[in-house]
Amino acid sequence: MSIYSKKKRWKLILFFIALIIVSGSLWYSSFMVKTIATKERQNIRVWADAVQRRADLVGYTQRFFKTIEDEERKRVELLAEATERLVYANNSEELTFYSDIISGNNTIPVIMTDENGVITGIKNIDIDTSVVKKLEGQLKKEFTVYKPVKMDVYGNITYLYYKDSKTYTELRNYLDDLIQSFFSEVVLNSVSVPVIITDSTMSKVLEYGNIDRQKMKDPIFLQKTIDEMVTQHDPIVINFTGQGKRYIFWKDSYLLTQVRYYPFVQFGIIGVFLLVAYLLFSTARKAEQNQVWVGMSKETAHQIGTPLSSMMAWIELLKMKHPDNNIIAELEKDIQRLDNITDRFSKIGSPAKLHPENIVKVIYDSLEYLKPRTSKKISYHVNLTPDDEIIVPLNLHLFEWVIENLCKNAVDAMGGNGDIHIDISEDDKHVFVDVADTGKGIQRSNQKDIFNPGFTSKKRGWGLGLSLSQRIIQDYHKGRIFVKQSVIDKGTTFRISLRK
Numbered sequence: 001m002s003i004y005s006k007k008k009r010w011k012l013i014l015f016f017i018a019l020i021i022v023s024g025s026l027w028y029s030s031f032m033v034k035t036i037a038t039k040e041r042q043n044i045r046v047w048a049d050a051v052q053r054r055a056d057l058v059g060y061t062q063r064f065f066k067t068i069e070d071e072e073r074k075r076v077e078l079l080a081e082a083t084e085r086l087v088y089a090n091n092s093e094e095l096t097f098y099s100d101i102i103s104g105n106n107t108i109p110v111i112m113t114d115e116n117g118v119i120t121g122i123k124n125i126d127i128d129t130s131v132v133k134k135l136e137g138q139l140k141k142e143f144t145v146y147k148p149v150k151m152d153v154y155g156n157i158t159y160l161y162y163k164d165s166k167t168y169t170e171l172r173n174y175l176d177d178l179i180q181s182f183f184s185e186v187v188l189n190s191v192s193v194p195v196i197i198t199d200s201t202m203s204k205v206l207e208y209g210n211i212d213r214q215k216m217k218d219p220i221f222l223q224k225t226i227d228e229m230v231t232q233h234d235p236i237v238i239n240f241t242g243q244g245k246r247y248i249f250w251k252d253s254y255l256l257t258q259v260r261y262y263p264f265v266q267f268g269i270i271g272v273f274l275l276v277a278y279l280l281f282s283t284a285r286k287a288e289q290n291q292v293w294v295g296m297s298k299e300t301a302h303q304i305g306t307p308l309s310s311m312m313a314w315i316e317l318l319k320m321k322h323p324d325n326n327i328i329a330e331l332e333k334d335i336q337r338l339d340n341i342t343d344r345f346s347k348i349g350s351p352a353k354l355h356p357e358n359i360v361k362v363i364y365d366s367l368e369y370l371k372p373r374t375s376k377k378i379s380y381h382v383n384l385t386p387d388d389e390i391i392v393p394l395n396l397h398l399f400e401w402v403i404e405n406l407c408k409n410a411v412d413a414m415g416g417n418g419d420i421h422i423d424i425s426e427d428d429k430h431v432f433v434d435v436a437d438t439g440k441g442i443q444r445s446n447q448k449d450i451f452n453p454g455f456t457s458k459k460r461g462w463g464l465g466l467s468l469s470q471r472i473i474q475d476y477h478k479g480r481i482f483v484k485q486s487v488i489d490k491g492t493t494f495r496i497s498l499r500k
Contacts, residue, residue, distance in 0.1 A: 029263040029266065030263055033262060036256075036259050055248075058238065072108055109162060110122065110124060111160075111162075114158060114159075117135045118134050119133055119134060120158065135161060142163055143161040143162065148161045148162075192253045195211075196226060196229065200244040202226070202247055205222065225251075229250060233251065304342045315331060333369075337369065354393035355393065355394065357399075360382075360384050360385075360388045361389075367382070367403075374416075375416035377416055377417040379418075382421075382424070383422070383423045391500075393477075393499075395476055401472065402472050405465040408465065409466065411437075413437055414440075415439075418438040421434075421436045422434070426500070431500060432498075434495050434496075436491060436492070437491050440488065441491060447483045469481060479499060481495070482494070
């Protein structure tokens with residue numbers, strides 16, 4: 001099993017382990033969130049129920065005060081009727097009865113006036129009638145809150161004005177304080193629930209709490225917040241006597257909202273961290289691989305260079321002694337080829353110098369070197385003739401290396417028997433070189449790994465040819481090399497794309 005097959009297996013194993021850990025963590029986080037959310041909702045529900053009960057209590061208190069108000073009105077009307085009947089009474093029994101009713105009023109402030117507003121009598125009010133003789137000004141304002149009782153005494157119209165008793169006024173002030181404290185407790189709630197209290201039109205905000213003050217000045221934000229509250233919970237409706245309805249809108253606390261989305265934020269942050277860490281380690285790994293490649297290449301060039309210089313010297317001596325020997329000429333070609341290989345290795349890791357070259361001629365020259373050194377059963381086919389010309393910026397020795405690697409791999413894939421087709425084409429910006437064979441093809445699962453260093457399907461081989469070819473095309477020529485097509489037992493086509 002190759003290192004990349006093991007790598008895939010370990011990736012799958014680690015992926016499933018990570019998936020189990022993440023799923024378990026997400027489940028536990030969700031469980032904790034649901035627990036906290038449940039308790040939070042219980043607290044909110046208790047708060048809402050308490051608000052509702054307090055609202056019911058305020059409503060009951062208002063109804064009770066309304067009853068007191070009606071009773072005082074009836075007492076004033078009874079007082080007026082008793083006064084009126086006292087005037088027309090016939091016997092002492094009736095006089096005593098009506099006078100008891102009048103004298104029994106010790107709580108309700110009463111002022112009796114004629115039709116011109118001149119004060120004719122007072123009860124339960126501390127004013128000097130010798131100074132204040134007429135119902136007017138602030139005094140009239142106080143005693144005209146309620147409609148006066150009209151009486152007819154011996155044909156003269158008399159009005160009986162009254163206002164709330166001291167006891168009732170104290171109770172009314174207490175009720176107002178109760179309502180105000182109720183609103184304060186609602187908006188300043190201990191469970192940090194955002195609250196908005198509006199009037200009966202739902203447009204005028206009376207109170208609010210746990211909401212940003214600056215944002216509340218924006219009518220769009222206000223309406224959006226109320227709509228959101230309505231979707232979460234029905235508003236609590238309170239009917240205040242004399243003030244109309246009040247609506248209490250509320251929604252889940254910010255803590256509950258944050259807790260609900262916490263797991264997603266948590267794993268989002270973890271995901272970003274893992275992605276950044278992966279990119280950093282991947283970049284560091286590639287940089288380390290590049291350094292290994294450069295060091296290995298330069299060391300190889302150095303190791304080959306020393307005996308190669310000696311072999312060149314021996315060839316020169318052989319040429320002097322046997323100038324017409326064909327074997328020496330072939331040896332000289334191989335030594336020249338070794339010199340080119342040394343040059344190739346020495347250029348790995350150094351900035352490549354590109355020169356305009358006729359790519360058709362470069363490919364034909366590479367094939368001329370390969371043909372005598374491969375099986376006679378291999379046929380080479382190029383779609384263009386040697387006289388055609390397509391100029392491309394190339395590093396000659398490095399690009400020849402790529403063509404040799406692709407052709408040698410094709411020969412191995414065909415088992416030394418088959419056809420190699422090289423098709424050269426171009427458009428306005430690119431030149432394409434397709435190298436196709438009639439070999440055994442490449443499994444789809446391996447097509448992404450064939451350019452990785454060390455990957456090989458051969459029993460012998462280092463798995464470096466395609467990796468070097470990719471580096472030469474991508475890093476030095478800024479082009480692309482990839483598997484264009486591969487069919488099992490029918491062949492593979494590699495494509496090289498170069499910029500003009």
